[in-house]
Amino acid sequence: RKEVEQDPGPFNVPEGATVAFNCTYSNSASQSFFWYRQDCRKEPKLLMSVYSSGNEDGRFTAQLNRASQYISLLIRDSKLSDSATYLCVVIDSWGKFQFGAGTQVVVTP
Amino acid sequence: DAGVTQSPTHLIKTRGQQVTLRCSPKSGHDTVSWYQQALGQGPQFIFQYYEEEERQRGNFPDRFSGHQYPNYSSELNVNALLLGDSALYLCASSLAGPSNYGYTFGSGTRLTVV
Numbered sequence: 001r002k003e004v005e006q007d008p009g010p011f012n013v014p015e016g017a018t019v020a021f022n023c024t025y026s027n028s029a030s031q032s033f034f035w036y037r038q039d040c041r042k043e044p045k046l047l048m049s050v051y052s053s054g055n056e057d058g059r060f061t062a063q064l065n066r067a068s069q070y071i072s073l074l075i076r077d078s079k080l081s082d083s084a085t086y087l088c089v090v091i092d093s094w095g096k097f098q099f100g101a102g103t104q105v106v107v108t109p
Numbered sequence: 110d111a112g113v114t115q116s117p118t119h120l121i122k123t124r125g126q127q128v129t130l131r132c133s134p135k136s137g138h139d140t141v142s143w144y145q146q147a148l149g150q151g152p153q154f155i156f157q158y159y160e161e162e163e164r165q166r167g168n169f170p171d172r173f174s175g176h177q178y179p180n181y182s183s184e185l186n187v188n189a190l191l192l193g194d195s196a197l198y199l200c201a202s203s204l205a206g207p208s209n210y211g212y213t214f215g216s217g218t219r220l221t222v223v
Contacts, residue, residue: 004151006151008149041197041219042216043199043214043215043216043217044152044199044214045214046212046213087151087152094165095165096154096157096165096167097142097154097201097212098154099144099151099152099153099154100151101149101150101151102150102151
């Protein structure tokens, strides 16, 4: 079983709609969690950290469920520019970044 | 303020050859991590360097080796290249510590092995 798993998608989302997807992790001792965004053939860029209490950054909301060992990302009022691959990142107890394979989101006009 | 810079941006090598990729960390960062990202996959951790030593290593064979210099720049060396080594190689720099803020990626080196 992979340490970090994501639904690869693609999630096809009409412009203005809401999309949400999860990422599960296997190591219960994982310390920190992030969402990164990666555009085609570009490097990953930090989108937001994920806190236990949940956090929001504009149209993006991230949640952490430690009991069920998953994190989620919700995008409201989707824009065409939100089309990208969203990578879930879990930092394990050794401080090592573990990436998921990514969830592809395609926002359509 | 320069971010993480990697060179070269693209590279084509033949099976069996050796390759060296380079990374200069963001100003103020002292830790460099290397990742391999195959097409359609997430980045896979290769190793991390801090204080000129390999601090952590992922599940990569000994053909993958590295080095960190006193100025914190780093190299990734891959010997006896295989077709399967074709990938985007990403370098990320950070400041050592528990917070992991500032973890920044370079734009990568795209290696093609033919």
